[in-house]
Amino acid sequence: MINPNISVDCVVFGFDGQNLNVLLIExxxxxxxxxxxxxxxxxxxxxDLDTAAQRVLKEITSLSGLYLRQSGAFGDPDRxxxxxxxxxxxxxxxxPEARVITIAYYAxxxxxxxxxxxxxxxxxxxxxxxxxxxxLAFDHSKIVKTALSTLRQEVSELRVGHExxxxxxxxxxxxxxxxxxxxxxxxxxxxxKKALNDSWVIPLDEKQTGVFHKPARLYSWNKDRLSI
Amino acid sequence: MINPNISVDCVVFGFDGQNLNVLLIExxxxxxxxxxxxxxxxxxxxxDLDTAAQRVLKEITSLSGLYLRQSGAFGDPDRxxxxxxxxxxxxxxxxPEARVITIAYYAxxxxxxxxxxxxxxxxxxxxxxxxxxxxLAFDHSKIVKTALSTLRQEVSELRVGHExxxxxxxxxxxxxxxxxxxxxxxxxxxxxKKALNDSWVIPLDEKQTGVFHKPARLYSWNKDRLSI
Numbered sequence: 363m364i365n366p367n368i369s370v371d372c373v374v375f376g377f378d379g380q381n382l383n384v385l386l387i388e389x390x391x392x393x394x395x396x397x398x399x400x401x402x403x404x405x406x407x408x409x410d411l412d413t414a415a416q417r418v419l420k421e422i423t424s425l426s427g428l429y430l431r432q433s434g435a436f437g438d439p440d441r442x443x444x445x446x447x448x449x450x451x452x453x454x455x456x457x458p459e460a461r462v463i464t465i466a467y468y469a470x471x472x473x474x475x476x477x478x479x480x481x482x483x484x485x486x487x488x489x490x491x492x493x494x495x496x497x498l499a500f501d502h503s504k505i506v507k508t509a510l511s512t513l514r515q516e517v518s519e520l521r522v523g524h525e526x527x528x529x530x531x532x533x534x535x536x537x538x539x540x541x542x543x544x545x546x547x548x549x550x551x552x553x554x555k556k557a558l559n560d561s562w563v564i565p566l567d568e569k570q571t572g573v574f575h576k577p578a579r580l581y582s583w584n585k586d587r588l589s590i
Numbered sequence: 591m592i593n594p595n596i597s598v599d600c601v602v603f604g605f606d607g608q609n610l611n612v613l614l615i616e617x618x619x620x621x622x623x624x625x626x627x628x629x630x631x632x633x634x635x636x637x638d639l640d641t642a643a644q645r646v647l648k649e650i651t652s653l654s655g656l657y658l659r660q661s662g663a664f665g666d667p668d669r670x671x672x673x674x675x676x677x678x679x680x681x682x683x684x685x686p687e688a689r690v691i692t693i694a695y696y697a698x699x700x701x702x703x704x705x706x707x708x709x710x711x712x713x714x715x716x717x718x719x720x721x722x723x724x725x726l727a728f729d730h731s732k733i734v735k736t737a738l739s740t741l742r743q744e745v746s747e748l749r750v751g752h753e754x755x756x757x758x759x760x761x762x763x764x765x766x767x768x769x770x771x772x773x774x775x776x777x778x779x780x781x782x783k784k785a786l787n788d789s790w791v792i793p794l795d796e797k798q799t800g801v802f803h804k805p806a807r808l809y810s811w812n813k814d815r816l817s818i
Contacts, residue, residue: 367595368665368691407689411665437596437639437691461635463596463691466741502764519747 363407366457369464370415372430374423375492375543376473377526379535380493382475382542384441384506387422387484389499392453395446399499400506401484402464414469423478423487430467433509437463441501450499454483460539464501468509472526473567517543520562520588530566530580533557560589575579591635594685597692598643599730600658601737602651603720604701605754605761610720610770611701612734615712617727620681623674627727628734629712630692642813643695651706651715658695661737665691669729675782678727682711696737701752703792745771748790748816758794758808761785789815 374385388397401422405414413432420426444463451458466566473489480487490496495506516522517540527535537553540546557563561579572578602613615624629650633642640658648654658790670679670690679686701717708715716723723734744750745768765781768774785791791809798805 365595365689379752405665405691408667410667411663411691414665434660434661435639437633437642437693439636439638461593462632463639463693465665465691 365405366455367462368405368458369402369462370405370411370418370465371400371466371505372415372419373400373433373466373506373512374419374425374469375468375470376429376476376489376563377470377511377539377542378473378489380538380542382545383489384492384495385423385425385478386490386495386498388486388488389450389481390483390485392501394448394450396444396497396499397567398490399487400502401504403482404462406409411465411509412467415465419467421480421527422480422484424481424528425476428469428471428476430469433466433468433512434505435465436501436505437465442501449500464505466505468512470513470522470526475500492542514544521525524583524588530568530582532578533563533568533581534578536563536581537575593635594683594688595690596633597630597690598633598639598646599628599692599694599733600643600654601628601661601694601696601734602647603651603696603698603737603741604704604717605698605751605770606610606701606765608766608770610773611717612720612723612727613651613653613706613718614718615708616714616716616724617678618711618713620677622676622678622727624672624727624807625713626718628730629715630730631710632690639693640695643693646817647695650708650710650712652709653704653706656697656699656704658697661694661696661740662733663691663693664729664733666729672728692733694733694737696740696785698741698750698754720770732787742772752811752816758775758796758810760789760798760806761809762806764791764809 376383377386386398387401391397400420403418415430416426439461478487492510495503496506523539526539533554537548538558541548560585564584566580566582568580570580604611604613614626615629617627619625629647631646634653643658644654667689668769706715720738723731751767754767760781764785765776789812794808794810796808798808
């Protein structure tokens, strides 16, 4: 049995080596004015929140095995009361008037490792640039924004993102990762200086191979610096 | 009207200059086996989560104006099903069988600035050492533990705690703050070296006054280092 008052929503960030994206769905058309949304659904009565987040993400997008963490609970009493979402609620909910509090989850993945496909009430699932999100259903824009702040905080404290680069990488790759998540561009010299001064990375005695340009030095993460 | 399925719980950490404490209540005795708990209660149907956290904390402990932030949602289907808590639920809840999901909030305050007093279903409210918490009702021990990890992460990244010391302080005061929150003791020389090397603090051209021992140098927080 479904709990009519509690849902989970998932913000899956995908990094493609250059850009940060967010996994969105296009809901099946039932006349609603906002068709794009995060994958999310109600909690089962006997289900834990973390389990629900994994189940719902899988049911709607087929993705599984992600490291989903909470990014906040959203409980504005009017969060599912917008007229633009009403036709969808009427088609998909037995009690479309019910107040719904949602627990948001987020994850950061390498896009190449996952291949989402739509099912349930999703017509389509797609990656959208995190810095160019269309109008979303309910309060999903706010949920994305909050998850993005959490992610930015984590990446600037070097708590996430290490698994997104290969074991040995160039400083240009680190800079792309930071730039895409923080949506900024950094001066190359300053960025390198900071990465080395703050000891985020350790220079290796190796260079890139198989590139046409002058091969760049390779680095690895400084594991001492990463552990808190 | 009260929402039977959603509550908020507040973990208020208090620093007294030496030790880290948590604000607990002793529930009125109705024969339950676990009387100590966090201040928490159900959400009103038309109420936002943040508003509920402020209201509930005030109703139970009289504290207001705290900077409360979410530290997680707790939704184990059995979280309010322990036999030890049943008499309390039967006395205080119209539907003691209902599943309750709780949104946890936390704050860190200077203890001297706040003077809690018990009301509602609290018999007593008191500060308890954060590193010596008795058995608590429901899953409140887990909620305290999670909030404490969040706080530790924040203090080790220097994102909280600055307002807990006076504007000018000694390195011994900084060390006490870190030690109390991280529940560790640090070597004095190493701690000082780290604080100065990492530029957390700026040495001032001033010393303590009005002390009997040799006056120590005063420092202030390095505001550049604190801003993320």
